[in-house]
Amino acid sequence: DGGITQSPKYLFRKEGQNVTLSCEQNLNHDAMYWYRQDPGQGLRLIYYSQIVNDFQKGDIAEGYSVSREKKESFPLTVTSAQKNPTAFYLCASSSRGGGPLNEQFFGPGTRLTVL
Amino acid sequence: AQRVTQPEKLLSVFKGAPVELKCNYSYSGSPELFWYVQYSRQRLQLLLRHISRESIKGFTADLNKGETSFHLKKPFAQEEDSAMYYCALSVAGGTSYGKLTFGQGTILTVHP
Numbered sequence: 001d002g003g004i005t006q007s008p009k010y011l012f013r014k015e016g017q018n019v020t021l022s023c024e025q026n027l028n029h030d031a032m033y034w035y036r037q038d039p040g041q042g043l044r045l046i047y048y049s050q051i052v053n054d055f056q057k058g059d060i061a062e063g064y065s066v067s068r069e070k071k072e073s074f075p076l077t078v079t080s081a082q083k084n085p086t087a088f089y090l091c092a093s094s095s096r097g098g099g100p101l102n103e104q105f106f107g108p109g110t111r112l113t114v115l
Numbered sequence: 116a117q118r119v120t121q122p123e124k125l126l127s128v129f130k131g132a133p134v135e136l137k138c139n140y141s142y143s144g145s146p147e148l149f150w151y152v153q154y155s156r157q158r159l160q161l162l163l164r165h166i167s168r169e170s171i172k173g174f175t176a177d178l179n180k181g182e183t184s185f186h187l188k189k190p191f192a193q194e195e196d197s198a199m200y201y202c203a204l205s206v207a208g209g210t211s212y213g214k215l216t217f218g219q220g221t222i223l224t225v226h227p
Contacts, residue, residue, distance in 0.1 A: 031213055033214075033215075035217075040124060040219060040220075041219060042119075042121075042201060042217045042218050042219040042220045043159075043201065043215075043217040043220075044217070045214060045215070045216075048213075048214055050213065058214070059216075090159065092159075094213060102205075102213055103161045103164075104161070104215060105160075106158045106159040106160065107158065108158055109158075
């Protein structure tokens with residue numbers, strides 16, 4: 001598998017600490033996304049970015065922050081303000097513009113556990 | 116706001132039996148619907164999209180705008196179909212273009 005990489009695979013954090021999850025893609029995609037996957041709740045969109053230096057809040061952005069300084073990279077910071085951060089986090093990318101033929105490609109995910 | 120509902124968290128069938136995974140959506144405009152699948156220890160990946168009207172791995176899905184549904188069907192299930200299936204909706208146009216809204220997911224188990 002190439003395309004989209006996420007690191008680390010597993011991450012442990014103490015309460016009150018910020019932590020940054022890495023997402024890199026070499027697909028030359030303009031759009032990138034962060035989702036949170038919880039059992040029984042499906043995937044929920046945290047943040048997305050259609051182009052470098054621009055991003056929008058998704059459905060559950062509170063307690064998270066992102067940056068998009070490079071086309072290839074879209075790191076997600078889980079801040080201490082996030083009330084329930086323990087979850088599986090998925091990053092995805094797609095060609096710009098969306099559309100019915102626009103497939104999102106997903107990374108392998110990072111499992112974050114708050115101790 | 117758009118919403119996607121998959122009423123079954125778990126679905127079990129025997130090999131060779133027909134399978135139908137239900138998906139209903141609510142959206143006032145023209146939706147673009149997708150099915151994504153996550154096999155054990157693999158990444159989430161696109162299975163099929165309604166606009167292509169294609170059959171992938173024997174699965175088909177028809178968009179029924181009257182019933183606001185996009186059910187996934189396969190006439191004869193195989194053990195390798197066991198996976199988590201997500202229905203997803205994308206809106207056309209506007210600042211949310213390309214953003215996907217996912218359902219809660221259905222875990223399909225095909226027994227031998």
